[in-house]
Amino acid sequence: MPLQKGMEKKTLRVVLVTENFLPKVDGVTRCLARLLKHLREEGHEVMILGPEVNMKPDVIHVVDPVWLGPQVLYALRRGWCGPKWTTPKAPIVASFHTNLPTYASLFGLKLLEPIMWNWIQYIHAQCRLTACPTLSTATMLMHKGIHNTRIWPRGVDLNAFGPHKRCLKLRGEWGIKDFPGRCDQWTNKSGYPLTPPPSPTTSAEGSNAYWNEGCVILYAGRLSYEKNLRFLIDSYGLLLDMIGESDPRPVFVFAGDGPARNSLEELCRLRHISARFTGHLSGEQLAKCYASADIFA
Structure with missing residues (x-):
C-alpha cells in the first residue's frame, strides 16, 4: 500500500x-x-x-522459571515433546538467580512472598536439580523446601582480573595517597585493631611495595533498591565514628549504575559522606577498580 x-x-x-x-x-x-x-x-x-524441528535436546535448562519456564515444563509433562520428557527422571534442570519473593517484600508486596515461594518450590520440584551460585543461596532454598540443589560457582577470569591490575593513579584520583615503606594499622577509640597487620595474604601483589595511607571500600554492582545499599551507607557512617580523628578516612567507592543512584548520592550528601560514584565500568576499567580497592562491601 x-x-x-x-x-x-x-x-x-x-x-x-x-x-x-x-x-x-x-x-x-x-x-x-x-x-x-x-x-x-x-x-x-x-x-x-517458532518451533525448531531439528533441535532434539539432550537436556533442557530452565532459567529462573517463573512464567515462561513453567509453560515449557507444562508442555513437556503433557507429552507434547515426546514420552521422554514425561517421566520424573527426564533430564530437566533449573537455575536460581533472582530472589523474587524477597524483592516483592522490599517493594511493599509482602503478602506475595509466601505465595511466590510456594510457586517456586512447586516448579523446581519438577526438575532433576536446581543450580545456584552460593552455599548461602542453596541453604535458603533448602529451608524453603527446594532440596535438589547444586552449587554452580561462577569463577573469575584470572587473565582479566587480579591484584596486578592495581593502579596507584586511580587510587590518587579517589583521594588516596600511597607511600612506600609504611603501613598504618587502624585502631578504634578503644585501641582494638580494625585492620589486619600486613602479611603475604593481605598485601596486594603487584603494588610495587607501596603501602596505603588510607583505605578504599568498594561496592561494585547494580545500584538498585533491593541491594540494601542504604544499610551499607549507614554502616560506613558508623565506621567513621569508630575511627580515631588522627587516622586517615576510608574512601567509599560505588562502581556501577542503576535506578537508585540519584537517591544514594543524595543520601551520602545528607550524611556528609564523600563517596565516589564511578558509573558503569567494564573490561580494563573494572579490573583496575577491583584491584585498586582494599575492602569489597
Whole structure:
C-alpha cells in the first residue's frame, strides 16, 4: 500500500509468532517467507518465534522459571515433546538467580512472598536439580523446601582480573595517597585493631611495595533498591565514628549504575559522606577498580 501524502516512512521492529515455518513447505510457510522477504527489503527488523524441528535436546535448562519456564515444563509433562520428557527422571534442570519473593517484600508486596515461594518450590520440584551460585543461596532454598540443589560457582577470569591490575593513579584520583615503606594499622577509640597487620595474604601483589595511607571500600554492582545499599551507607557512617580523628578516612567507592543512584548520592550528601560514584565500568576499567580497592562491601 503506497504511503499517503505527507506520511513519513518509519522503520519497524516486527516479531512474527508462528507454529509453522521452514523447512516445512505449505501455504502458511510460503506466505510467511514472502512476508519476511518484503519486510527486510523495506528495511524493517524481523524476528521469528517458532518451533525448531531439528533441535532434539539432550537436556533442557530452565532459567529462573517463573512464567515462561513453567509453560515449557507444562508442555513437556503433557507429552507434547515426546514420552521422554514425561517421566520424573527426564533430564530437566533449573537455575536460581533472582530472589523474587524477597524483592516483592522490599517493594511493599509482602503478602506475595509466601505465595511466590510456594510457586517456586512447586516448579523446581519438577526438575532433576536446581543450580545456584552460593552455599548461602542453596541453604535458603533448602529451608524453603527446594532440596535438589547444586552449587554452580561462577569463577573469575584470572587473565582479566587480579591484584596486578592495581593502579596507584586511580587510587590518587579517589583521594588516596600511597607511600612506600609504611603501613598504618587502624585502631578504634578503644585501641582494638580494625585492620589486619600486613602479611603475604593481605598485601596486594603487584603494588610495587607501596603501602596505603588510607583505605578504599568498594561496592561494585547494580545500584538498585533491593541491594540494601542504604544499610551499607549507614554502616560506613558508623565506621567513621569508630575511627580515631588522627587516622586517615576510608574512601567509599560505588562502581556501577542503576535506578537508585540519584537517591544514594543524595543520601551520602545528607550524611556528609564523600563517596565516589564511578558509573558503569567494564573490561580494563573494572579490573583496575577491583584491584585498586582494599575492602569489597
